[in-house]
Amino acid sequence: MPSPGPLSQFQVDREYLPSGIEIIGEGSVGGKAKGLIFVSYLMEAGQEKLCDFPEMLRIPRSTIVATDVFDQFIQLNRLGDVVELLYKKKLTDEDMNVRFLTGEFPPGAHDSLVRFLEEEDRPLVVRSSSILEDRPEHSFAGIYQSVFITNKGPLTKRIAELEMAIRIVYASTYGPNARKYAERMDAPWQEEKMAILIQDVVGSLHDDDLYYPLLAGVAFSRNYYPWSERIGVNDGLCRIVAGLGTRAVGRFQATVFSPSLPELRPEGMAVDDIVASSQDAIDALDYESELFLFKRLSDIQECNSKLYMLGQTLKDDSYFVETPKNFAPDERIILTFKPILSSNRYIPFVPLVGSLMRNLERVIGRPIDIEFVFDYRTDESGTSLTEKGYFYLVQVRPLGRLPEHRKVSIPTDVPESNVLLRSSRVLGNGIIRGIRNIVWVQHRKYDFSKGYDIAREVGKINEMFEGMEYILIGPGRWATTNPELGVPVNYSEMSNAAVVVELSYERFSPELSYGTHFFADMEASNMLYIPLFLEKGDYLNETLLEERESKVDAKWVKVIEISRGLDVYVDGNSRQGFIHF
Structure with missing residues (x-):
């Protein structure tokens, strides 16, 4: 097999595809x-x-449907006119989705699937x-759809579900999130083409x-926002969850650590803070209902014998002890991940991830980010069956370089009455001056049953600010999928915000x-992020x-204009945030 060379110059050679990789079509992957x-x-x-434990490293079986199939789908169903009408704002997203989701699949691609x-x-x-x-x-992270299917039942049912899943991803190519993101990146969304990556779950x-x-x-x-002086930018960062990885990339509780000091965590060492920040539910596929769903940790304990590898038992609401292998169904297990972060007794997880990131950055030639899954498989070994753990890479991509932090001097002579907010836990870095509008979801009126x-x-309201900036x-949590955690907006519904403020309030x-x-x-959109605790x-x-009047007549949201303008300061070095007029 020929050497692939650097990623920036790499071209896929269909005559020498790695094992477990197949391509349908002749276009780009x-x-x-x-x-x-x-x-x-x-x-x-x-x-x-690539890592210190190469025998554990795997890629899931992957089939790629190339962009020429997308082109055929567009042409066969006369969807080019739909995209043009959408570009001219003469077609609704609902009508666009109907046209895509009812489209006929190209016969050749259908037979291949x-x-x-x-x-x-x-x-x-x-x-x-x-x-x-x-x-x-521009990563387009989370902008396009992904669809899980159980792939159960007769072939006719399975092919119908797979093709519908592909149609959903195709439709998301021109969805509101993709359009708003591309416009903010100055990328021509109407010229986008979509390949499909089908992977074993x-x-x-x-x-x-x-x-x-x-x-x-x-x-x-790279960790551009280290939470301790003991952690360097080059030490990297990892975010892990039990179950499917959707909770790792979504706005849910997860465990964050640096491979250099895995037990030095952002939430600190206080038991209450660790419990509050720990994952309490997992995402899974339900084989009976064939649905993607979440389950509380307490509901799966009886059927998952390996949770002792991922958590600790909380005693008297005040201290942790090691969870035994034969734990009781009602054991209060907290997913701290300490058993695999503090030692290699069960899994050499930290040295595997650390060495993999260092070596991938070296061969790719720039900082990288990856998505991964770890699970056990039962393998035949002679006449016996043995259970082995494998680390699966499901995505590898270059990581954008963060501009050097410029020095941000936060004013100290502003009258208290002119201060909008102060924060001591910001992420990011920057100054924005003269923002004249605030969009405020009134937290004391927020009803999560009305979250959507x-x-x-x-x-x-975001549409009103096309070409203008505001403070949200x-x-x-903004952009969560669970209204009990915050406001479940999509990216397109907050795309014009220059500053995003998340406020602690009661259970939120x-x-x-x-x-x-x-x-x-x-980060890619140059938004500044300010959490307020x-x-x-x-x-x-x-x-x-x-006290300020709202510019709009809305039930839950106030739009407040500050004629003098607001100046926003976010200092990533001190983690201080400050807004005043």
Whole structure:
């Protein structure tokens, strides 16, 4: 097999595809699939040491549907006119989706997918791999759809579900999130082309009919926002969860650490803070209902015998002890991941991830981020069966370089009455002057049962600010999928915000979003992020927000104009944030 050379110059050679990789069609494979094929070449050639435990490293079986199939789908169903009408704002997103989701699949591609499914009966995830995606300057992280399917039942049912999943990803090529993101990146969204990456879902079927891996996550070879002076930028960052990796890249509780000092965590060492920041539910595929869902940790304990590897038992709400292998179903297990972060007794997880990121950055030639899954497989060894753990790379892409932090001097002579907020836990760096508008979801009126209605109200107000900037303030986590955690907006519904403020209030709490798609998209869009923990000494001038009149007549949201303008300071070095007029 020929050496692939550097990623920037790498071209996929269909005559020498790595084992486990197949391509349907003759067009481009897109950014996401290209990175995966590149690493597969390196692993198979054996010319580069990618990690200290190469026998554990795997790539899931992957089938790529190239961009020429997308072109055929567009032409066959006369969708070019749909895209043009969408570009001219003469067609709604709902009508666009109907046209895409009812489109006929090209016969040649259909036959290829049938042959693929005749040999594949494992659960599948259908992912985007567009031309614009996974570039260092704009990742499009989480902008396009991904669809999980159980791949159960007769072939006719399975092919129908797979093709519908592909149609959903195709439609997301021109969806509102993709359009708004591309416009902010000055990328021509109407010219985008989409390849599809179909991968085996790595995992195990448990006794409760739930299918999921032991753990999954994302890792970055650079940590641009270290939470301690003892952690360097080059030490990297990792974000892990139990179950499917959707919770690692979404706005949910996850465990964040640096491979250099895995037990020095952002949330600190206080037991209450560790419990509050720890994952309390997992994402999984339900084999019985064939649905993607989440389950509380307490509901899966009885059917997952390996949770002792990932957590500790909380005693008397005040201290942790080691969770025994034969733990009781009602054991209060907290997913601290200490057993695999503090030693190699079960899994050499930290040295594996650390060495993998260092070596991938070296061979790719720039900082990288990866998505991965770890699970156990039962292998035949002579006449016996042995259970072995494997680390699966599901995505590799270049990581954008962060501009050097310029010095941000926060003013100290501003009258208290002119201060909008102060924060001591910001991420990022920058100064924005003269923002005249605040969009505030009134946290004391926020009703999570109306969360989706509130998000749509924010989206309509966001449209008013096309070409203008504003400060967005609301309770809990912006862009979560769970309204009990915050306001469930899509990217397109907050795309014009220059500053995003997350406010702690009652049960709602910001989440320092290291490693999530949300944070990657904010960073690429040059948005500044300010979490406010009022209970920890941060400050919000609620009196100012309450007393000012709203520019719009809305039920849950106020739009406040500050004619003098607001100046925003975010100092990533001191982690201080400050807004005043």
